[in-house]
Amino acid sequence: MSTHTASFFWGTSTSAYQIEGGNTNCDWWRYERAENTHAVEVCGDACDSWNRYEEDLDILVGLGLNAFRLSVEWARIEPEHGVFSRDALEHYRRVLEACHARGVTAVVTLHHFTLPLWVADAGGFESPHIVSWMATYAREVSASLGDLIGVACTINEPNIVAIMGYLIGLFPPQVTSWDRFVAVNQTMRACHIAMRDELKAGPGDFPVGLPLSMQEYEAVPGFEDELNSFREEMEDKYLLALRGEDYVGVQCYTKLIVGPNGVVTDPDGEVTDMGYLYWPQCVDYTVRRAIALSGAPIIVTENGIGTADDTQRIRYLDEALRGVRGLLDDGLDVRGYFQWSLLDNFEWTFGYRPRFGLVEVDRLTFRRTPKPSAQWFADAVRDFFTTA
Ligand code: BGC
Numbered sequence: 001m002s003t004h005t006a007s008f009f010w011g012t013s014t015s016a017y018q019i020e021g022g023n024t025n026c027d028w029w030r031y032e033r034a035e036n037t038h039a040v041e042v043c044g045d046a047c048d049s050w051n052r053y054e055e056d057l058d059i060l061v062g063l064g065l066n067a068f069r070l071s072v073e074w075a076r077i078e079p080e081h082g083v084f085s086r087d088a089l090e091h092y093r094r095v096l097e098a099c100h101a102r103g104v105t106a107v108v109t110l111h112h113f114t115l116p117l118w119v120a121d122a123g124g125f126e127s128p129h130i131v132s133w134m135a136t137y138a139r140e141v142s143a144s145l146g147d148l149i150g151v152a153c154t155i156n157e158p159n160i161v162a163i164m165g166y167l168i169g170l171f172p173p174q175v176t177s178w179d180r181f182v183a184v185n186q187t188m189r190a191c192h193i194a195m196r197d198e199l200k201a202g203p204g205d206f207p208v209g210l211p212l213s214m215q216e217y218e219a220v221p222g223f224e225d226e227l228n229s230f231r232e233e234m235e236d237k238y239l240l241a242l243r244g245e246d247y248v249g250v251q252c253y254t255k256l257i258v259g260p261n262g263v264v265t266d267p268d269g270e271v272t273d274m275g276y277l278y279w280p281q282c283v284d285y286t287v288r289r290a291i292a293l294s295g296a297p298i299i300v301t302e303n304g305i306g307t308a309d310d311t312q313r314i315r316y317l318d319e320a321l322r323g324v325r326g327l328l329d330d331g332l333d334v335r336g337y338f339q340w341s342l343l344d345n346f347e348w349t350f351g352y353r354p355r356f357g358l359v360e361v362d363r364l365t366f367r368r369t370p371k372p373s374a375q376w377f378a379d380a381v382r383d384f385f386t387t388a
Pocket residue numbers: 015018156157160213251302340346347356
């Protein structure tokens with residue numbers, strides 16, 4: 001049996017844009033309404049969690065979980081350059097206080113995919129000012145919320161922002177350039193350091209880390225070099241730069257094949273509603289790789305499956321948690337597991353079709369209905385450290 005029992009974080013992950021609703025002042029809101037984008041529908045009211053966060057937290061606590069990962073929205077906090085919204089910051093203080101009141105550790109992400117319009121319009125991650133803008137934003141979050149933060153994440157999946165926004169062109173600003181992708185990745189690492197230093201300098205004493213998108217990769221024989229150079233940009237440069245950090249957040253969903261057609265999903269395997277290969281073994285694989293390269297403690301800050309078939313979700317989570325158990329049994333420093341996601345929510349360009357939630361959300365009434373997987377997860381977490 002592991003000794004981690006009491007301190008291990010068991011939670012679910014969410015992000016502001018995907019659940020709050022009404023985040024009108026950011027690049028995604030505009031992107032969903034523009035011509036010639038890849039968005040299939042608008043985010044709109046999302047899950048109305050801006051108003052229903054207490055209900056969400058009650059569900060989480062009812063499942064026996066001790067941690068909640070959420071993000072705060074930069075576009076609400078700093079709606080104009082240098083103008084900070086007391087209303088927004090007070091709202092987020094209430095959310096974090098609601099976590100505390102329930103004994104839930106608040107894992108707070110400062111940037112999860114969206115940029116305020118004023119930042120996007122001034123060049124976004126290619127602006128020469130982006131590092132200082134993000135540092136200033138982090139300073140404000142730290143000063144206003146730091147005493148209530150349990151764990152901080154600076155930038156969610158900077159490598160996904162870079163690849164989707166600057167290499168493949170599926171996210172704003174829809175650029176397709178290897179060089180710009182590489183440059184944005186580099187800028188992201190500078191942003192992380194600047195934000196981390198601001199968070200460390202402010203009130204509160206909490207671990208600060210970066211949640212990285214990682215996948216298991218496999219090369220078609222003869223394409224090993226392609227795999228290595230792609231993965232070097234997506235993962236290795238980040239993980240090596242994160243040596244000595246408080247923790248690295250691992251976020252993993254699947255396995256990808258690198259071959260003559262680029263990076264693809266295995267066409268012969270079982271696929272999920274995201275078109276991803278069903279591959280819960282990725283947790284074991286990616287955590288070991290993250291530790292090998294970074295040497296840092298790990299929190300699995302996201303793992304889950306987009307599927308309308310809740311029995312497939314249970315099967316996936318069961319296998320993923322076996323992976324976590326194997327890691328702990330091998331003595332690896334894994335400090336938590338966050339399932340993505342508490343609620344069925346807005347899945348970016350895919351809209352509301354992929355269902356990642358343990359809890360269904362009625363799109364008209366916002367009524368929350370836990371699925372069988374919610375109870376399954378609660379039972380699995382309750383018994384995790386007491387069963388072999
Ligand atoms: C992102 C989430 C997203 C999830 C499922 C992660 O890449 O952080 O925002 O919803 O994967 O696709």
